Amino acid sequence: MQRPKVSKNKSILQKHLVLGVDLGGSKISTAVVNRQGEMLSRDHSLTPAARGPEAVIKAMVESMSTALSRASLTTAQLEAISIGAPGLSNPETGVVFTSPHLPGWQDVPLKQIIEDKMGVRTLLINDANAAALGEMYFGAAKGARNFICITFGTGIGGGIVIDGNIYAGSLGTAGEIGHMTIDTNGPRCDCGNTGCWETLASGTALAREARQRIAAGAETSILAQAAGDIDKVTAEVVHAAARQGDALAKELIAQISYYVGVGLANLINIFNPELVVIGGGLSSIGDMLLEPAYRLAGERAYRAPFNCVRFARAQLGGNSGVIGAAVYAFREIEKTKRNRK
Ligand SMILES: [Zn+2]
Numbered sequence: 001m002q003r004p005k006v007s008k009n010k011s012i013l014q015k016h017l018v019l020g021v022d023l024g025g026s027k028i029s030t031a032v033v034n035r036q037g038e039m040l041s042r043d044h045s046l047t048p049a050a051r052g053p054e055a056v057i058k059a060m061v062e063s064m065s066t067a068l069s070r071a072s073l074t075t076a077q078l079e080a081i082s083i084g085a086p087g088l089s090n091p092e093t094g095v096v097f098t099s100p101h102l103p104g105w106q107d108v109p110l111k112q113i114i115e116d117k118m119g120v121r122t123l124l125i126n127d128a129n130a131a132a133l134g135e136m137y138f139g140a141a142k143g144a145r146n147f148i149c150i151t152f153g154t155g156i157g158g159g160i161v162i163d164g165n166i167y168a169g170s171l172g173t174a175g176e177i178g179h180m181t182i183d184t185n186g187p188r189c190d191c192g193n194t195g196c197w198e199t200l201a202s203g204t205a206l207a208r209e210a211r212q213r214i215a216a217g218a219e220t221s222i223l224a225q226a227a228g229d230i231d232k233v234t235a236e237v238v239h240a241a242a243r244q245g246d247a248l249a250k251e252l253i254a255q256i257s258y259y260v261g262v263g264l265a266n267l268i269n270i271f272n273p274e275l276v277v278i279g280g281g282l283s284s285i286g287d288m289l290l291e292p293a294y295r296l297a298g299e300r301a302y303r304a305p306f307n308c309v310r311f312a313r314a315q316l317g318g319n320s321g322v323i324g325a326a327v328y329a330f331r332e333i334e335k336t337k338r339n340r341k
Contacts, residue, residue, distance in 0.1 A: 017073070018329040019064055019120075021083040022127060022321025025049055025101030025154065028060055029318070030067040032078075033326035037138035039319065041071035052104040061117055075120045082123045082329035083110060084130035084321045086157070090172040091328075094124040097173065100190035101154065125328045127321050129166045129175060131314070132159025133331070134324030135277050139315035144275045148267055149314065150177065151280035152260070155190075156198040160271065178202070182262055201259035203235035203282040209252050210238045220248035239285045256282075257289045261296030265306075268297060272305040279314025 017040070022029040028047050032040040043066040048055040064081065068074065087099025094111020096102075115122040125133075132149035135141040141149065145164045151157040156178030160167040167174050178198035179191050186195025187208070199205055210233050214223050222241045226232040242249035264276065278290065290311070298306050316323055 016079050016330070016333075017077060018326040019067060019078050019081045020322035020324075020326035020329075021060060021064065021081065022130070022325065023047070023056070023060060023083055023085045023102075024127070024321070025086060025099075028056075028063050029322050030060075030063045031319070031322040031326075032067055032071045032073060033323055035330055037134075037323050037327070039322070040073075041067050042322075043067040043070065047102075049102050053102070053108050056102065057110070057113060057117075060114070064118065075118055078120050079333055080121045080123055080329040081114060081118055082125065082130075082325040083114065084125055084127040084325040084328075085110065086127050088173040088176070089124055089126055091123070091125050091168060092172060094122065096124070123325075123329050123332055125166075125325060126157075126159070126173075126175065127325075128157025129159040129168075130324030130328055131157065131279065131316070131320040132161050132166060132277070132324065133327040134316050134320040135279075135314055136161060136164075137327045138323060139320065140277045140312040141275055146271070147273045147275035147277060148177070148271060149277040149279070150267075151314075151320075152202060152278065152282035153280035154202060154204050156202050156263075157280070162271075177263070177267060180263065180266065182259060197259070197263045201256055201263055203280075205259075206235040206238050206252060206256050206282065207233055209255065210249070213248060213252070218248050221246045222249055235282055235285075239288075242285075242288065250288075253285060253289055254292065257292045258296060260289065260293035262300065264293060264297035265300035268301040268305050268309055273309055275310045275312060277312050277314050279317070279320065283313065 016035050018033050020031050020033045028045050031042045043063045045063045048059055085096055086101055088097040096105050096108045096110050099105045111122045111124045128151055135149050141147050147161050149159040158175045158177030160175045179196045181195050182197050182200050183195035187199040188194050189196040189199045210222050211230055225237045225241045238249045242253050
């Protein structure tokens with residue numbers, strides 16, 4: 001599939017608008033996005049995840065309406081709504097199979113529900129795949145044809161791009177790199193398995209390790225960074241302590257970095273990507289986390305694919321989900337138009 005020529009006919013294409021939705025386990029973001037990847041309006045709200053799918057969908061619709069009214073638009077002016085959702089989903093049927101961070105979501109026909117409520121063609125894509133598309137068009141992966149976009153946050157999300165297209169697999173659930181087993185005896189994962197990559201190399205993993213060591217009586221300033229409240233120990237708190245030279249914080253980041261490197265080596269050996277784009281909250285730790293991880297990946301992966309891979313930091317930050325979902329919609333619209341010809 002050819003990439004849409006986004007730069008041509010700018011005045012006409014400006015009218016082509018998609019409402020991008022980034023459905024997260026804790027936050028819903030929506031934005032009206034044009035073909036240049038510019039956001040005309042935005043809205044953020046909290047995800048009432050614990051109250052189940054119905055409440056979450058209601059919150060999504062409210063957030064979409066807010067984003068539309070902020071841009072003084074109606075649904076009639078939208079080409080599509082495009083939702084990036086966490087967990088396993090089928091982009092063809094628009095069904096969310098399951099989502100570890102959204103309790104109660106089991107085979108939810110999200111695309112159809114939103115289409116019925118909003119009266120606009122709706123698309124559904126995995127959130128990490130959306131992020132990869134966003135980076136490919138408007139971020140760190142411009143011009144790349146074979147790359148992997150990894151989001152290190154609460155969990156680990158992955159978007160695998162092969163020859164310019166998301167690799168979706170036979171059902172559409174491919175790219176769940178956060179759930180490749182790294183340590184069969186490792187911690188229990190939300191997916192039900194043990195020792196998944198995201199139980200060892202995510203922000204959640206860093207916070208969990210820190211809490212365990214503090215509870216076991218380790219000498220550290222991490223707890224003080226969290227105002228003495230162990231429940232407030234997060235990856236950011238550990239990073240802050242490490243920056244001030246705390247030995248345990250540095251040790252824990254090195255441990256996470258080791259597992260980041262192990263996973264990277266696996267991906268490089270399997271996919272031989274030209275580029276690995278790294279984003280998500282945990283990656284804001286930066287060189288302290290990433291440099292040793294790249295070095296370890298170099299020690300563990302085959303030399304030839306490692307020597308040709310570039311590493312880059314994601315550029316779209318918190319906007320990658322909404323922009324990437326919109327990119328997905330624009331690509332699908334182009335596809336439909338071409339098939340009609
Ligand atoms: Zn898992």
